[in-house]
Structures are given as structure tokens and as C-alpha cells.
Amino acid sequence: MIIRLRLIKSLEVEELLVRGDSKLVIDQIRGYCGVKNKTLMKYHAKAVEISQNFKRIILEHISWAENEKEDRLSKLATTYYSELLEGVYVEVCDQPTYKEEVIKNITSSDTTDWRTPIIEYVANEKLANDNLEEKKVQNRSFKYQIYQGELYRKSWDGSLLTP
Known part of the structure; x- marks a missing residue:
């Protein structure tokens, strides 16, 4: 729209x-x-x-x-x-309408926060013992990727969002 x-x-x-x-x-x-x-x-x-x-x-x-x-x-x-038929024009939108924030610098944090289970799952496919928590982590983790030691949120097209 x-x-x-x-x-x-x-x-x-x-x-x-x-x-x-x-x-x-x-x-x-x-x-x-x-x-x-x-x-x-x-x-x-x-x-x-x-x-x-x-x-x-x-x-x-x-x-x-x-x-x-x-x-x-x-x-x-x-x-x-x-x-496509001749005369049909398509505009390709290769950018999201808004910019999302990047989550980064996971290696410098010694504390446990909401990112820790996602990092452990994305990096090692390691999950907590709680089945409900495992499902939550699995459902959220597809949006993230670790690149060069930092956690990045993936864009709608799969590219990593830059700071």
C-alpha cells in the first residue's frame, strides 16, 4: 500500500x-x-x-x-x-519502508539478557530445557544471524541490517 x-x-x-x-x-x-x-x-x-x-x-x-x-x-x-506483456511496467522495491535498529556487540557482554538464548541457539543450536522457552527462542531466532561475532537482525529480504 x-x-x-x-x-x-x-x-x-x-x-x-x-x-x-x-x-x-x-x-x-x-x-x-x-x-x-x-x-x-x-x-x-x-x-x-x-x-x-x-x-x-x-x-x-x-x-x-x-x-x-x-x-x-x-x-x-x-x-x-x-x-509480462509489452506495456506492463513493474517497479521493484528493494528497500524496506523504514529502517530497523541493529543489535550488535554480543561478545563484549558478560551478562545474560534476552539475546543470550538466541545467540546460543543461532551459534550452537543450544536450547534451554524448558519446552515453551525453546519454542519461543526457535520462533524468534530466524530473524537473527551472527556475523563476525556480532548478532544482527535480518532485514525483510534476508540482508543483515547495518549500524
Whole structure:
């Protein structure tokens, strides 16, 4: 949504009708309900910020069936470019909309903190004895990688986030 809003704004559009099949997303942008996930909060804030740059914006929820054509267009990102018809242009977004903070310098810390189980699992696949804690560590550890002795969070595209 953010990329689309930016593109539309760059075309100097002043009034916009946004039709989407996710009632939750439409209601979150309208401000009818909140966003709980910290990562999604950043995307939400950016979408709201861009939306406020239009003179008038209408957000409308539609059924999935009504959005089928647009849904197919949005799936172009998974299509090989050679298969696209002439005149169909695709803008590739290779950067996240916001920057995440990097977690680093794990070797200099002698204390145990929330990173310790993740570091032990990523480095040695060593887990605590508690099954519930093991699941939590496994679920969180895929977002991290140790590189040259430092713990880095992976970006949405798998690249390591730099300080």
C-alpha cells in the first residue's frame, strides 16, 4: 500500500479512492482500530503519513471477489519479467519502508539478557530445557544471524541490517 500511495502522490493526484479487500487494514488506516504488532506499526504510521498528503482520500472496503483483478496485478511481483506483456511496467522495491535498529556487540557482554538464548541457539543450536522457552527462542531466532561475532537482525529480504 505504501509504494502505491507514494506512486500515486508522485503523479500529483489530489483526491483518491482506495478500495481494499482487507477490512482490518482499511479500518486501521481510517483509525477505527489499532495496530498491535510493532513492525506493522511502522508501516501503518508511514501509510497514514502519506495518506495525509492528499486533499481527500476515501478508504473503502470491498469483498475479495470485487478485488480479484487488482489482486492479480499485485501478484506481478512474483512473475518473471520476461512473461509480462509489452506495456506492463513493474517497479521493484528493494528497500524496506523504514529502517530497523541493529543489535550488535554480543561478545563484549558478560551478562545474560534476552539475546543470550538466541545467540546460543543461532551459534550452537543450544536450547534451554524448558519446552515453551525453546519454542519461543526457535520462533524468534530466524530473524537473527551472527556475523563476525556480532548478532544482527535480518532485514525483510534476508540482508543483515547495518549500524
